[in-house]
Amino acid sequence: ENGYDLWLRYAPITDSSLKDHYLDYFTSFHCIADDPTAVVIRKELALAASSMLGIIPNETSRSKASLVIATVENLDIPANITNQLGTEGYYISANRGQVTVTANTSIGLLYGTYHLLRLTQMGEPLGSLSIIEAPKTKIRILNHWDNLDRSSERGYAGFSIWDWHRLPGYIDQRYIDYARANASIGINATVLTNVNANAQVLTPMYLEKVKALADVFRPYGIRVYLTARFSAPIEIGGLKTADPLAPEVQTWWQKKAEEIYSMIPDFGGFLVKANSEGQPGPQNYGRNHADGANMLADALRPFGGTVMWRAFVYSDEEPDDRAKQAYNEFKPLDGQFHENVMIQVKNGPIDFQPREPFHPLFGAMPNTPLMMEFQITQEYLGQATQLVYLAPMYEECLQSDTYAKGESSTVASVIDGTLHDYQLTGMAGVANIGTDINWTGHPMAQSNWYAFGRLAWNPQLDAQQIADEWIRATFGNERKVVETISELMLNSWETAVSYMTPLGLHHLMGTSHHYGPAPWVDNLSRADWTPYYYHKSNQGGIGFDRTSTGSNATSQYFPPVASTFNDPDSCPEKFLLWFHHLPWTCKMKSGKTLWEALAYHYQNGVAEVRRMQAQWKQLKPYIDHERHQSVSMLLDIQEQEAIWWKDACMSYFQSKSGLPYPEAMEAPQHDLEYYQSLKFPFAPGIRPKW
Numbered sequence: 224e225n226g227y228d229l230w231l232r233y234a235p236i237t238d239s240s241l242k243d244h245y246l247d248y249f250t251s252f253h254c255i256a257d258d259p260t261a262v263v264i265r266k267e268l269a270l271a272a273s274s275m276l277g278i279i280p281n282e283t284s285r286s287k288a289s290l291v292i293a294t295v296e297n298l299d300i301p302a303n304i305t306n307q308l309g310t311e312g313y314y315i316s317a318n319r320g321q322v323t324v325t326a327n328t329s330i331g332l333l334y335g336t337y338h339l340l341r342l343t344q345m346g347e348p349l350g351s352l353s354i355i356e357a358p359k360t361k362i363r364i365l366n367h368w369d370n371l372d373r374s375s376e377r378g379y380a381g382f383s384i385w386d387w388h389r390l391p392g393y394i395d396q397r398y399i400d401y402a403r404a405n406a407s408i409g410i411n412a413t414v415l416t417n418v419n420a421n422a423q424v425l426t427p428m429y430l431e432k433v434k435a436l437a438d439v440f441r442p443y444g445i446r447v448y449l450t451a452r453f454s455a456p457i458e459i460g461g462l463k464t465a466d467p468l469a470p471e472v473q474t475w476w477q478k479k480a481e482e483i484y485s486m487i488p489d490f491g492g493f494l495v496k497a498n499s500e501g502q503p504g505p506q507n508y509g510r511n512h513a514d515g516a517n518m519l520a521d522a523l524r525p526f527g528g529t530v531m532w533r534a535f536v537y538s539d540e541e542p543d544d545r546a547k548q549a550y551n552e553f554k555p556l557d558g559q560f561h562e563n564v565m566i567q568v569k570n571g572p573i574d575f576q577p578r579e580p581f582h583p584l585f586g587a588m589p590n591t592p593l594m595m596e597f598q599i600t601q602e603y604l605g606q607a608t609q610l611v612y613l614a615p616m617y618e619e620c621l622q623s624d625t626y627a628k629g630e631s632s633t634v635a636s637v638i639d640g641t642l643h644d645y646q647l648t649g650m651a652g653v654a655n656i657g658t659d660i661n662w663t664g665h666p667m668a669q670s671n672w673y674a675f676g677r678l679a680w681n682p683q684l685d686a687q688q689i690a691d692e693w694i695r696a697t698f699g700n701e702r703k704v705v706e707t708i709s710e711l712m713l714n715s716w717e718t719a720v721s722y723m724t725p726l727g728l729h730h731l732m733g734t735s736h737h738y739g740p741a742p743w744v745d746n747l748s749r750a751d752w753t754p755y756y757y758h759k760s761n762q763g764g765i766g767f768d769r770t771s772t773g774s775n776a777t778s779q780y781f782p783p784v785a786s787t788f789n790d791p792d793s794c795p796e797k798f799l800l801w802f803h804h805l806p807w808t809c810k811m812k813s814g815k816t817l818w819e820a821l822a823y824h825y826q827n828g829v830a831e832v833r834r835m836q837a838q839w840k841q842l843k844p845y846i847d848h849e850r851h852q853s854v855s856m857l858l859d860i861q862e863q864e865a866i867w868w869k870d871a872c873m874s875y876f877q878s879k880s881g882l883p884y885p886e887a888m889e890a891p892q893h894d895l896e897y898y899q900s901l902k903f904p905f906a907p908g909i910r911p912k913w
């Protein structure tokens with residue numbers, strides 16, 4: 224198997240009693256809906272049933288059908304149920320040998336059908352189902368950081384799947400399979416283009432291509448969004464300014480919106496990166512983020528579009544701690560954004576590091592809907608070479624308690640809108656999808672796309688349950704397979720953190736490509752692009768002092784989170800060096816010194832990768848050769864890289880601490896000069912700027 228089928232493999236069901244059970248339900252069906260989404264439902268059912276059960280379900284009358292798929296007005300469904308379903312939810316029930324999937328809309332029916340097929344792939348009985356599901360967020364969106372030349376800002380799975388050259392005439396089967404995969408996990412939106420935007424995509428020629436994609440995605444409930452380059456009125460509109468308060472600029476965007484909606488009536492809106500890392504924005508004209516976002520929002524409002532304005536900003540000049548800057552810029556603007564603006568906030572205050580504390584903006588903007596931005600592509604987490612299951616990281620962030628309104632004010636409750644009663648809610652994931660045959664480069668990285676979709680649907684889901692679903696659909700229901708892969712996946716993130724950036728360290732990666740260790744770099748054009756800025760290690764100790772005697776970033780959190788982080792004794796050790804600069808010899812809770820603990824984490828990370836290798840080896844008899852072999856080779860590379868991380872970081876830190884390596888640590892294979900001499904000018908994803 225080459226992995227192309229993702230979690231929609233629909234593997235033949237070999238257990239004969241289970242097969243008979245499913246045959247009872249899938250042999251005949253009745254579908255009351257005949258729009259393009261109903262066509263998709265019928266096709267998916269046929270595909271799944273023929274592959275799993277060797278039959279093509281027969282469409283029959285409602286009374287004879289064992290599976291009924293129908294919107295609520297055709298059935299007798301109590302109002303207390305239909306009221307809970309909204310426009311995308313569904314109700315699956317079983318009664319006297321008949322399974323019914325119902326919803327208020329055909330998209331709800333599609334989601335319900337996928338849920339039923341998921342249960343079937345998992346080997347679950349269908350005889351007594353009663354499931355009510357509705358998404359907890361409104362916009363569940365992938366962000367493709369894809370350029371029009373098909374390169375990708377931080378993509379490690381080949382080229383962009385958008386074949387702009389052959390669009391709009393040529394519809395690649397991949398677009399359809401992409402839509403199926405997304406719909407199967409509830410993703411209902413996609414941003415096609417890079418946040419470092421190119422205005423060309425807003426020209427008529429490209430809009431034709433965007434329209435072709437939107438037409439493919441519509442039956443799957445997926446709306447298309449684009450990144451809007453703030454200076455587009457100058458670059459493609461011939462204006463002299465892009466000042467958001469200039470009437471000609473406002474008119475230009477209004478006309479542009481009109482043009483887009485005349486072609487794509489359900490166009491979602493714009494995602495904007497402004498005044499960040501060299502991108503143009505309202506501040507170029509002395510205006511603020513609200514001025515910029517509101518101008519675009521006003522242009523989209525007549526058509527029902529939304530602006531997703533990113534909070535990932537840090538100033539070129541500001542000498543202040545980078546971790547504080549988004550909060551400093553956005554918090555004062557709370558309540559000033561128009562109602563169709565959302566602020567898209569990365570999970571942590573720096574930049575998709577292997578582990579970050581939650582972003583202090585969560586909870587701090589009660590009057591402005593904030594949406595989550597997670598990274599699915601593993602920019603700082605071994606890219607497509609290392610096995611890192613990210614759901615535990617997403618979960619840690621979502622379950623963090625902001626205390627914005629006292630206890631239980633979790634990040635999840637900000638994101639699903641319940642804490643502040645947001646009318647707009649959403650979660651974005653920076654996609655890890657490319658043209659590789661298996662979509663995501665590393666076969667196991669498909670799980671991160673899957674997990675993102677499931678958590679966007681319901682931010683309360685737990686990482687273990689999601690892993691279980693994904694493994695069963697992707698590798699089968701054999702107990703040994705499910706248990707082994709589950710353990711391996713669930714430990715993998717903590718393992719990567721351990722050999723990359725333990726104890727709250729961050730941004731130790733090589734310049735530009737962010738692959739591999741380079742903690743010694745301290746001389747780039749901006750201090751806050753150097754690893755040294757983030758760990759500040761010297762003879763006296765290591766870590767970034769963000770306490771009240773340092774940068775005071777801790778004060779951006781609500782009490783008691785602020786004081787918990789502020790005091791090294793109460794600060795969770797996983798965030799210790801994020802918030803504190805501490806002597807190498809200070810004592811940890813385990814009794815080890817900080818230096819020993821650091822060595823322990825690096826060594827333990829390596830040991831855990833070796834355990835992953837051993838666990839995976841045991842699965843050889845259960846998994847097809849191609850996928851087994853591919854993951855084995857990648858795990859071997861991961862072991863080498865974990866050793867590289869340990870050796871490079873520990874030999875560098877030793878040059879600062881002057882302390883001997885603890886005995887339990889395997890001594891570095893080379894000296895520090897060797898690691899410093901390694902150069903990777905063509906590492907994946909390299910961009911000359913950062």
Ligand code: BDP
Nearest residue numbers: 376377418419496535574575
């Ligand atoms: C960083 C990436 C950079 C992106 C930026 C962003 O290194 O390529 O453009 O985030 O989110 O993680 O805008």
